[in-house]
Amino acid sequence: MVEEDPSGALDYAQGALRAGAGWQARHCRALAQLETGDEETAARDLESLARMPAGHADGPTNADQAMLAREAADAWLALGQASRARTCAEYGLTRQKQDQGLVIVLARALLAQNQTAEARDVLSGFLTAAPQASSQDYVLLATAERRMGQIGPALEHVSRALVLDPLNPEALLERGIISEQQGHAASARQDWLQVLELAPDSHEADLARQDLAVMAADPDSP
Structure with a gap:
């Protein structure tokens, strides 16, 4: 229901929680809150769920905790809180x-904090070990290197x-930035x-418009 009717999903999850449902209902509630505009509450709840103590029979598995940490990190990053996003992501990777x-x-969180070399190292290490990169x-590695x-x-x-x-x-935007820096305006x-x-x-389109506007204002641009 979250995508089709987030308000309905939120009500349903709240009802399930009142009836004694477990962490999955809290997860659904947080996802619905993201869709209905209560991002900070959702981010806090997702982070709390990710950090639930291990050992509960009905608690999240390690894979579940990684998923929840990823969703929390994404939410914090969208809120402009890169430090909290980084903390969640690093926890999820444990x-x-x-x-x-x-x-x-x-x-992304490291780049938002201008920790460029660290972002590059994280991506390079992952790409060395990853069976199939995306x-x-x-794109992110190229951004860090540029x-x-x-x-x-x-x-x-x-x-x-x-x-x-x-x-x-995002890749086209980045290639355009690199081309412009190399002097290939066209x-x-x-x-x-x-x-x-x-x-x-x-967001990429907004940045592309800004770059095109700067280029158009440059009298030396071909």
Whole structure:
């Protein structure tokens, strides 16, 4: 119900909890709260669930705790609280060491804190051990490398991201930034315009519009 009727899902979960339901009902309530705009309450509850003491027969498993920690970290990051997101992600990785979603949200939190080298190291270590990397992994690694001035590796990794997912708006945005820094304004413009076409209402589109506006205001831009 959460996606189709979040308010109804919230009422249902509250009723289940009053009837004595377990942690799964609290989980559903938190997901519904995320959808209905009560993000901070949801983030706190998801983090609390992730940290439930082990040993309860009806409690979350390690895999469940990793999932809950990932959802909590995502919620904290959306609220602009990168430090709490990082803490949740690091805790989740103690429950499930190779959880790809946790690695991604940890890298995002580190980048939000300007811990660029640490984000790069986390992603590089994961990609070395991961049996199958995602486009998102490579995009974030490219972002970290580009911020560190490592343009060659950044271009290599964003290119890998686009091989895996040619229509990834975040990868196209990042490749455009790298192209612009290399002086390839036409290529950058093409990538940013494609971001606007693919995901016009996204955060990536907002950044692409800003970059295009800066480029248009530059008298030396071709």
